Structure formats: C-alpha cells, structure tokens
Amino acid sequence: MKTLLLAACAxxxxxxxxxxxxxxxxxxxxxxxxxxxxxxxxxxxxxxxIPSGGVEINGVAYVAAGAGPHPAVVLFHGLPGNEKNLDLxxxxxxxxxxxxxxxxxxxxxxxxxxxxxxxxxxAKAALAYVRSPAVAAKLRLDPHRLVIMxxxxxxxxxxVIAGRDPDLRGAALISAADMTSAAKAPPAAxxxxxxxxxxxxxxxLQQMADDxxxxxxxxxxxxxxxxxxxxxxxxxxxxxxxxxxxxxLAADVRKRGGRVTAVHxxxxxxxxxxxxxxxxxILTWLESLPK
Numbered sequence: 183m184k185t186l187l188l189a190a191c192a193x194x195x196x197x198x199x200x201x202x203x204x205x206x207x208x209x210x211x212x213x214x215x216x217x218x219x220x221x222x223x224x225x226x227x228x229x230x231x232i233p234s235g236g237v238e239i240n241g242v243a244y245v246a247a248g249a250g251p252h253p254a255v256v257l258f259h260g261l262p263g264n265e266k267n268l269d270l271x272x273x274x275x276x277x278x279x280x281x282x283x284x285x286x287x288x289x290x291x292x293x294x295x296x297x298x299x300x301x302x303x304x305a306k307a308a309l310a311y312v313r314s315p316a317v318a319a320k321l322r323l324d325p326h327r328l329v330i331m332x333x334x335x336x337x338x339x340x341x342v343i344a345g346r347d348p349d350l351r352g353a354a355l356i357s358a359a360d361m362t363s364a365a366k367a368p369p370a371a372x373x374x375x376x377x378x379x380x381x382x383x384x385x386x387l388q389q390m391a392d393d394x395x396x397x398x399x400x401x402x403x404x405x406x407x408x409x410x411x412x413x414x415x416x417x418x419x420x421x422x423x424x425x426x427x428x429x430x431l432a433a434d435v436r437k438r439g440g441r442v443t444a445v446h447x448x449x450x451x452x453x454x455x456x457x458x459x460x461x462x463x464i465l466t467w468l469e470s471l472p473k
C-alpha cells in the first residue's frame with residue numbers, strides 16, 4: 183500500500199511539474215537572449231542602396247553573427263510605414279537570420295515617386311539584389327534560403343511576390359491588407375485612405391487615391407493563392423477588420439494543398455500590446471521551415 187501511495191505521489195508531482203512548466207513556458211530564447219559574440223564575424227548593420235525603377239532605394243541589412251551563409255528574411259513595411267517592425271527584425275537576427283528591410287520608392291527618403299504597383303516592383307528588385315552573388319557574400323546570407331514577410335500593405339506585397347516566386351522558402355503575412363479591395367472603393371473612400379496614410383510619401387493625395395484604383399485582380403490575394411500553395415505560409419491576423427480576406431486566402435491555399443499556419447491574436451493592427459507574441463509566432467514558424 184505504501185509503495186502504491188509513493189508511486190501515486192510521484193506521478194502527481196511529475197504531472198504538476200509538467201503543468202507548471204507549460205504554464206511558465208518561455209518564448210524563444212532569441213527574444214530575450216543575445217547570441218555569443220563572434221569577433222571574426224560580428225553581427226552588424228549594413229546600409230543598402232537597392233536599384234529599382236531607375237533609382238536606388240534605401241535599405242538596411244541586419245547581418246547575423248557568424249560566418250554564415252545565414253538564411254535571410256526580407257521584411258516589407260506597410261502604408262505608410264510608421265510601424266516598421268524593427269524589433270521583430272532584431273529578434274530574427276538574434277535567431278541566426280540576416281534581415282533586410284527597405285523603404286519603397288518615394289517613401290521615407292527613398293528617391294522616386296510612391297506608387298502601389300511600384301512597391302511590388304521594389305520588392306522584386308530587392309530580392310534580385312540580395313540574390314546577386316556579391317551582395318549575398320557581403321551580407322553573409324544564403325540566397326537559396328530566402329523568406330519574405332510583410333505587415334499590412336507589406337503583407338499584400340509579400341503575397342503578390344511570393345505567389346510569383348517559386349524559389350522562396352516561405353512567406354509570412356502580418357495583419358495583411360489586400361490593397362486591391364481599396365481599388366473598388368468609392369473615390370471619396372480612396373481619397374480618405376490617402377489622407378490617413380500620407381506621412382513621408384512623395385505623392386499627392388489625389389494622385390495616390392487615383393493610383394490605388396489602378397490595382398487589378400491580377401494583384402489580389404485570390405490571384406496569388408496558386409503560387410502561395412507552393413510555399414510554407416504563415417498568416418497572422420488581428421482585431422483590425424482585415425482578418426476575413428486573409429483568412430479566406432489561407433483557406434484557399436489550404437484547398438490547393440499548401441502548408442498554412444494561421445493564427446489570430448486579439449490585438450490592434452500594429453500588434454501594439456502583443457509584440458512578444460508576434461515575435462514568438464514568427465520565430466517558431468521560421469524554426470519549423472525546412473533547413
């Protein structure tokens with residue numbers, strides 16, 4: 183009887199310890215732990231000038247420590263780009279990835295004129311740039327292990343580009359906005375979109391409102407779905423009203439046999455009070471990708 187009681191107590195203690203460990207589960211270490219210094223190949227930041235549309239747009243690379251070559255993420259900001267998710271970029275770098283960010287033409291000091299189709303072209307140009315042997319070597323990244331991700335409008339850019347690029351390792355959408363839905367909006371609504379998102383963009387309000395109206399169905403989430411089914415896809419949604427189209431995209435990609443991870447988190451569009459959760463979801467998903 184005593185033996186049975188001891189065994190039962192031991193089992194209870196083990197179960198209790200396991201439950202406690204789950205309750206106290208920590209986020210990925212890269213969120214709160216710096217990597218060991220590498221004197222020969224330290225982590226660094228490189229300023230980039232990426233050729234696109236006849237100009238050179240501004241970019242920054244957060245180069246991971248170590249000789250590499252490292253897997254890499256290209257991260258696209260939203261409209262107008264007040265939230266650039268650079269805390270996320272730093273966490274991804276601590277996890278051993280090199281991260282490239284950029285400002286589209288006509289935004290945040292990049293030369294040229296801002297346009298929605300131009301943003302897609304800039305993203306394509308950025309991928310060509312980091313895949314060039316000289317740049318890949320300088321940034322210590324592996325051009326065959328590229329993942330792209332974007333927030334809001336950058337999520338739309340990501341979906342369009344990943345739907346057309348079969349050589350990516352994956353794509354992640356963060357509170358993504360299908361910008362082609364704005365093309366169908368009344369002129370007053372399109373002008374309001376321009377007025378609310380005009381900071382640091384070199385384009386007139388009416389020109390911006392007219393430009394979004396040129397986005398056709400070939401640039402929609404639906405058009406991207408067949409190509410996205412060829413990549414691992416992460417779809418993160420929030421309480422910003424943009425969830426249904428992104429969730430419909432995830433369902434469409436699943437029906438096509440794609441590998442989709444979809445997570446909804448009760449937070450605002452910028453994930454203002456769930457930054458650690460955002461980093462956790464991204465880092466966990468990146469770790470799950472084929473090496």
